[in-house]
Amino acid sequence: MAAPLGLTMGEPAGIGGDIALKAWMERGAADLPPFVLLDDPDRIRVLATRLGLDVPLAVIGEDGLDRVADLFADALPILPVALPAPVSYGKPDPANGSAVIAAIDRAVALSNEGKLSGVVTNPIQKSALYACGFRWPGHTEYLAHLAGLPDDGxxxxxxxxxxxxxxxTIHVAVKDVAEYLTSDAILHVARVTNEALKRDFGIASPRLAVAALNPHAGENGAMGREEIEIIAPAVAVLKRDGIDATGPFPADTLFHAGARARYDAVVCMYHDQGLIPLKTLDFDTGVNITLGLPFVRTSPDHGTALSLAGTGTANASSLIAALHAAARIAARRQKSVCHE
Incomplete structure (x- = not known):
């Protein structure tokens, strides 16, 4: 039997607990893969009562992880991670930052040991973690650190x-994108994506479309030379290396239905260039997947939504999609190992 997924608590004052409870309530209709929640059982009991959700809890130790699949039908399995301070909905407390990080550390360690098949992370509140000494830019960089990779690995x-x-480029101001954009960055992203599409998505021959930075792909340099000097040379190297990469394509014609049929993923030059079309197509069930890690990691594609915490109005659809994505990737990796 496959190991369960591990779902981390995320920011306790945010909606992580709300959507974890809601996801478990929808386990049958959503055909959810079994997961264990790394969280404080007392907080989850109080939250379930507040939300009016009848969710029995099965508190287990690490020696009970092999029973999660059996427990999951009748109770939400919880691996305890104690919170040092009381939770006030919508008001992050840096005193709880150590528990937020402990849940991530433990889930990753258990995944590396094969006791979890993958890690699904609820959103964190970075400002609260910074206040307690967290020194990484965000979740993804910290996971890279745990895997022994550089922040941009x-x-x-x-x-x-x-x-x-x-x-x-990711969290870079629009006015600074051209400064941060390099051929090496494009090559790294494209190469990691190409390998992940093969291993984790089962695509034997991935097709990558590479977006331009400037309108009309720069109009042969009339509206910017990044396409000529940075992007096109990177595409040429990828082609030389046997990767099916094409572009740079003007972004305004790259995301309609006909264009989407011609590629498996788009290498975008900056955050909103990729996130606007994706969230327009599918705002509720987008998933964040970290490529290049030795363990499986997915996350809902939204933040902590502090204003919704404890209200019962948070939507669990993105978390449900993240759980399904993690299970699919874990199954493909396991199948690949069995065939080696």
Missing amino acids: TVMLLEGGGLRVVLA
Whole structure:
């Protein structure tokens, strides 16, 4: 029997607990893969009562992980991670930052040991973690650190609405994108994506479309030379290396239905270039998938939604999609290992 997925608590004052409870409530209709929640059982009991959800809890230790699949039908399995401070909905407390990080650390360690098949992370509140000494830019960089990789060693893939996008630059101001954009960055993102599409998505011959940065792909340099000097040379190297990469294509004609049929993923030059079309196509069930890690990691494609915490109005659809994505990737990796 496959190992269960591990779902981390995320920011306790956010909607992570709400959507974890809602996802479990929809386990039958959504055909959810079994998961164990790494969280504080007392907080989850209080939250379930507040939301009016009848969710029995099965508190287990690491020696009970092999029973999660059997427990899951009748109770939400929880691997305890104690919170040092009381939770106030919508108001993150840096005092709980150590528990948020402990849940991530433990899930990754258990995944590396084969006791979990993958890690699904609820959203964190970075400002609260920074206040307690967290020194990484975000979740993804910290996971890269746990895997012994540099901060930029992984690639963030967003999937939803039949579209997959990866980003050559991520959290960079628009006015600074051209400064940060390099051929090496494009090559790294494209190569990691190409291998992940083969291993984790079962695509034997991935097709990558590479977006331009400027309108009309720069109009032969009239509206910018990044396509000529940075992007096109990277595409040429990828082709030389046997990767099916094409572009650079003007972004305004790259995301309609006909265009999407011609590629498996788009290498986008900056954050909103990829996220606007993806969230327009599928706002509720987008998934964040980290490529390049030795363990499986997915996450809902949204934040902590502090204003919705504890209200019962948070939508669990993206978390449900993230759980399904993690299970699919884990199954493909396991199948690949069995065939080696």
